[in-house]
Amino acid sequence: MTSIPPTFRAGCAAALVLSLAACGGGGDGSGLALTGSNNPAPAADTPKAEPSVQLSGTAATGAALASATVAVKCATGSGSATTDASGAYALKLEGGALPCMIKVTGTQGGVEVTLHSLAEAGTTDAASATTSAAANATPLTEMIVAQLSAGLPADLFTSFGTASGAQVTTDKLVAATNAVLTALKEATGIDLGAIDPFKTQLVAATTSAPDAGNAYDKLLDALGDKVALESLPQVVNQIASGATSGNSGSLGEVMTSVDQGYLPGCPVMVSGKYRLVDFFGRTNVRQIDFKAMKFSTLDSQAPYDITADPAKACEFVAADAAGTAARFTFVMGSSGLGSYRTENLQNGKTSIGYIFPQQSHTASEFTGEWRMLHSGAFPDNTPIVFEHVVGKLNFQADGKADVCDYDYATLGTCSPDTEANLTFVSRDDGGITLNSGAAQAAVMYGYRTPNGAFNVFGTTNPDGLNTPQTEQTNFVLTKPQATVLPAVGFTVKYWDVSFNQAGANRTTSVAADINTTTAVSGDVETKTRTSDGRVTDVRNNYPLTGMRYRAPGAYTSIYQFPIPGTSVGVSINSAQTSQTQSHVYVISVNK
Structure with a gap:
């Protein structure tokens, strides 16, 4: 028998397979049978869609937050967008996964505004593997995020990811939302009803359509009448503090302060409980109510009356109605930390001290x-x-x-x-x-x-x-931070609340003034005081980092201690004093 060359055999086999494949579609199924009934042909692979998250919502405070920057961090993925004229935003995160946290930064009426929100759940389209979720960003969502996280929303956003996102569940978000909205309704009468601050459609009023806001937007207007944009960070801060301490009554107290409003002309001075610590150590907590213009006393006496001069923003006086017991003069900085002078009108004694919102810390x-x-x-x-x-x-x-x-x-x-x-x-x-x-x-x-x-x-x-x-x-x-020298021409308006003990004479005062930086050389700033033209040289980060020093000359040498993160500093005499020499303690509060 004549042998068949191997290459020819392979070619014939290939031809046979091709011919069978060509004939196999004839309709009787014989082509399928030839592959073997126990070994079906593999189906072609269908590409799987890449999971993604589609986020959308509206940023508003009662008016649209237009042209604002939107930053998003999710359990997986991150992205950014910009709001349109109506405050709306939308973005898609390929490969993203919920939960997500949203940060919106913009300006409104000349005020810088930062709002946060959360998206913990959405609806997933099986075909595209895209999960769509809504997350409005409003003052209400900012408050709720603080309640949920028991911390500042900005801190949660900074660390947000797979681990921190685990605390953002539907149950926890619903609980925080209900707590805030219930306390708000009980204290102020503002009732959101069935509105979900995060997911309900929000149509915000705009510059071109100031009356176009829907019901949700109008409720934000009502909230804005009580919480100015400048007040919001302080309110949120107190919500976070109360949630951290676990004090169940704290949220109600914060919302009561919301209803009582803020000092006219000074939104950073919000009603509520404040701790006072004076130079001689006395400390107590006082209730301040700017709706009633009352300042509580320590005993059963009637609250003191609050008076404020509209020309002196963030400064007010509290005194008994008869004007015979005591008088407090308060000044407040932008951080919520301020100072005061107290006068005993019966014995003439005076003192100064610090005032700040009451908080609980472990x-x-x-x-x-x-x-x-x-x-x-x-x-x-x-x-x-x-x-x-x-x-x-x-x-x-x-x-x-x-x-x-x-x-x-x-x-x-x-x-x-x-x-x-x-x-x-x-x-x-x-x-x-x-x-x-x-x-x-x-x-x-x-x-x-x-x-x-x-x-x-x-x-x-x-x-x-x-x-x-x-x-x-x-x-x-x-915890000191290195001071940074200002540029020439920089001006700062401030109050000095001063204690000065010289022999048997003690004087305190509250004085407003302005300093202007006129020169900077190395670590030395030269500044001129407006009230009397006094020129002083102040050395920065000396003798310790974060301190300032004024050398002796025509005036007492001074150590100054800026209090980090606030607009407040403390100045003291840099040389110990005898009983007959001046002892200086000045609390400076920037306006």
Whole structure:
């Protein structure tokens, strides 16, 4: 038998397969049978659609937030967009996955506005694998995000991702929404009914159509009548603080403050509970109601009347109706931290102090190393009646603390106090107690500003005792940041709230003024004061980072301690004083 060459055999086999394939479609199924009934031909692969998230919504405050920047972070994926004239935005994140957090930044009426929102669930189209979700961004969503996260919305956005997104569930979002809307309705009468602040369609009024807003938008108008855009960060800050502390009544108190409004001409000064800490250590909490223009007293006496001069924004006076008991003069900075002068109209004594919204903070929030300014009347330092101590106080994670004091003349060496035996614990009123052995040494209270800065104010004399044996002092604890020199021509308007002890004469005052930077050389700023033309040179980040120093000359040499994240600073005499010399403590609040 004649052999068949291998190449020919392969060619014949190929031809046979081709011919069978060509004939197999004849209709009797024989082509399928030839492949083998137990080995069906594989089906062609169908490409799977890539999962994606389609987000849309409207940013508004009662008016559309037009041309605003939209930034989005999701459990997977991120993106950006810009709102249109109606405040609407839309974007698609290929490969994205819920939940997502939205940040909208813009301006309205000359005021910078930042709003946050959340999208935790949506509707998925199986064919395209696209999940569509809605997320409006409004002052209400900003409040709800603070309640849900028990923190500042900006902090949640910064860290948002797979891990942090796990706390954003439908159940948690519904609970936070219900809590905020219920408290708002009970305090103000603003009732959203069935409106979901995140998902309900929002049609906002615009410049070209000021009456076009739908029912949701009109409710935002009603909220805006009580919470100005400048007030919103402070309100949100207090919601976050209350949620952190777990105080179930705190949210209701915040919404009551919303209903009571803010100081006319000063939206950053919102009604509510404020803590006062004075130079001699007395501390208490007062209720301020700008709707009724009342300032609560510490006892059963009638509240003091509040009066304000429209020409002096963010400054007001509280005094008894007869004008015979006491008078407080308050000034407030943009961060919610301010100062005051108090006058006892019966004995003529005066003092100054700090005022900030009441907040609760756990002991763990105080941990870390702090720069310490400790000032006031010490009972054991005759002939020096008043004194300043600059040092460092370190709260450790195990509940212990250690302290050191700087050599005051140079602030060069911080000497540890090895016998202090300090520990600290949380207090029921939202602060901490600092103990030395078994004895209470001081009480401390924290204030977190709307921008997240955390500073501490304390006292060795919380009851305000006035005896020779009592240490009547206050603390300011900060985590210093390097100061930045301003440009030539920079001006700052401010109040000085001053305590000046010289011998037996004590004077305090509240004085408004303006400083203008006229020269900058190295780390030295030269500035001129408007009221009297006084020119001073101030050295920055000296003798310690974050401090300022004015050398002695025609005026007392000064150390200044800016309080980070606020518009407030403290100035003290840089040389210790005797009983007959001037003791300076000035709280400066920028307008």
